[in-house]
Amino acid sequence: MSSTRTLALPERYHFGASVRSLLVPGHDPCGRFTGDEFWLAVRSPAGPATLQLVKSGPELTATGYGPGAGWVLDRADAIAGLRDDLTSFHPLAAAHPLIARLAKTFAGVRMPSTGLVFRSVLRAILEQKVTGKEAHRAYRLICSKLSEPAPGPIELMLPPDPAVIAATPYWVFHPFGMEQRRTQALLRAAVVADRLERCADAAEATTRLTALPGIGPWTAAEVVRVAYGDPDAVSVGDFHIPNTVAWALAGEARGTDARMLELLAPFAGHRGRVCDLLAHGGLGAPKFGPRMPIRSFARF
Incomplete structure (x- = not known):
């Protein structure tokens, strides 16, 4: 059983750049x-539920x-x-000349808003203080091992039920590469x-999230940027x-962090959007020193 609606697209809308961030890189x-x-x-x-979006010319066809x-x-x-x-x-x-240029170049990129908090909490906690490769491996294993198939015509898994996560002991997460600190934060959430x-x-979600031990401003910003499409969410504490x-x-x-917030102050209300534009533009500071090592907690 399915239902469909058609969505008109704004000029220059960029489908991939707008929705791809909702999936972990590689296989989700x-x-x-x-x-x-x-x-x-x-x-x-x-x-x-499963949502299918298909772009055809100036329209998106959405099927649930x-x-x-x-x-x-x-x-x-x-x-x-x-x-x-x-x-x-x-x-x-x-x-600002640079931001004006990036805003024009990436005018078709829009910030999604899922309306789902725990889905983003899971991914954000997994990405705390580890490499993306480690975090995404843990995400794939948790979704594959602790959930069930999603409805629809293709093979997808649902995000795990929070009740199942809350009832799962730490030793189950350990082989996924999860140390006790992140696991406890996930269980509390x-x-x-x-x-x-x-x-x-x-704002309310940020307050509630940061009241939980193991969840700070970085994690809260990562969550509300996706769950609420908050364009002002800045990931304070990012590497x-x-x-x-x-x-x-x-x-x-x-x-x-203090210098970053000072420089972003003129863009209040859209500080997170500016950070996203810099990322889309491939702008990055010169790199010095070694990269963060990839570790395996499962072998500890």
Whole structure:
């Protein structure tokens, strides 16, 4: 059983750059992107669902499958980034030559908003203080081992049920490469997942998230940027972003969180969007020293 709706696209809309960030790089058990087609399995308030988005010319055709098909179809435009409002960003960008150029180059990139908090909490906690390769391996294993198939015509897995996560002991996560600190943070968030999903906006979600031990400003920003499409969410505490911002906006090879926030202040309301534009533009500070090593907690 499926339902469909058609979404009109704004001029220059970039489908891939707008939705691809919702999937982990490489293989994501809960989604798929194939150029003009995007699939996303969700555990919605109305039940399990899979959303299919197909781009054809100036339109997106959205199809929902499963008990939560109605919910995910109502949310399809937000998931595609079509509720992202750049109106107040244009005058801020115009005041800075580099940001103005990036804003013009990537004018078709929109910020998605899933409306689902725990889905983003899982990924953000897994990405704390480790390499992307480690985090994405753990994500794939958790979604594959601790969840069930999603509805729909293609083989996808649902994101894990928070109740299942909360009831799973640490020793199950250890072979996935999860140390006790991140596992405990994930379990705490899973216990209060219902309350997190009921947060009215990004500010409330940030307050509730950062009240949990093991979740700080970085994790909260990573969550609300995706769950609420918050364009002002800045990942304070990130290993790379302060340096990128300092280099791009001030020509300084290294930057602190405080310096990053100072340089982003003129873009208040869209500070996270500016960070995203710098990433889309491939701007990065000069690299010094060794890379972070890839470790395997499963062997400890």
